[in-house]
Amino acid sequence: MNWIHLVAVLALLEYLAFTVLTGRARVKYKIRAPATSGHEMFERAYRVQMNTLEQLVVFLPVLFLAGRYWPPAVVAGVGAVFLLGRVLYRHQYVKDPASRAPGFILTLLPNAALLLAALLGALRGAAA
């Protein structure tokens, strides 16, 4: 089992699930492409997807980089927090966008921790 690869693939699977949910909301609330607004519930689904994309672009590189300098099981464990944070974020955001902070913090904290780990590793320079 390669834990870091597994967490990376699960994060992408989670994100793809969010894009499917956006697609369903597009049909349900009759938002015709190319529009990305027009119904509050569609916009919530779309923003959850976009915010996940915005954070994923940081998450994947720092997950892999941190994994080259620190014990992979620990790095993957921190990455798993990101996976859970995104589930919470979506759940809360769709219910009420104003309640999105806890899920966002559980996204930002693992991202910041992995980024710091990657930075320290790059400065130390002893990549595997």
Add this chain to the structure above:
Amino acid sequence: MNWIHLVAVLALLEYLAFTVLTGRARVKYKIRAPATSGHEMFERAYRVQMNTLEQLVVFLPVLFLAGRYWPPAVVAGVGAVFLLGRVLYRHQYVKDPASRAPGFILTLLPNAALLLAALLGALRGAAA
């Protein structure tokens, strides 16, 4: 020739071409930054670019991960379908967004196949 690297670079080149076409549409239809709406044809070009970005974020990691567990030539071949799917998607979307499904399916299928290949590889764990 490194086929996986080649497919990855071509996907990025294709995406950059889409961003250039969005930039041209911005000038042609006089959409002043920071606006991203205001003319249907600009919005189509912009949404093609954004949808490509949304799928590229999955495509590149699963292409590389799958390539570490499965024969690179096969993985690159599946990746080439993504490249063609995006050309079809753009062509159809700009003509009529309602006809975008075939190109989208030819994006989603290779992405799903590569994601599954990466997942199986990560579970087996015998990365090169």
Add this chain to the structure above:
Amino acid sequence: MNWIHLVAVLALLEYLAFTVLTGRARVKYKIRAPATSGHEMFERAYRVQMNTLEQLVVFLPVLFLAGRYWPPAVVAGVGAVFLLGRVLYRHQYVKDPASRAPGFILTLLPNAALLLAALLGALRGAAA
């Protein structure tokens, strides 16, 4: 010191800083989620972040790929231009979106150079 990893991490740190500035603009100009428009200054901050995301998706892969075929210190140096280009882009865009060209060119040039370097490397195929 691994210069390529360092440039990659700094690019992600810069991008995260832009997302924080967007978040602050959201509060300051009272743009309630899930809206992403409603005040020119918020939209400028948001578009800077999105444009950086759009370019980062190209930058990181070509930085790493180029670094596998060419001297890492040279590749990292070209990457550093991207970091500066983004600071200039943000500074100019927030002041006046019409003045964003120089910062954008300093993003596009290093991206194009690294992409070309990655393409030549992939064609030559002698990856490390």
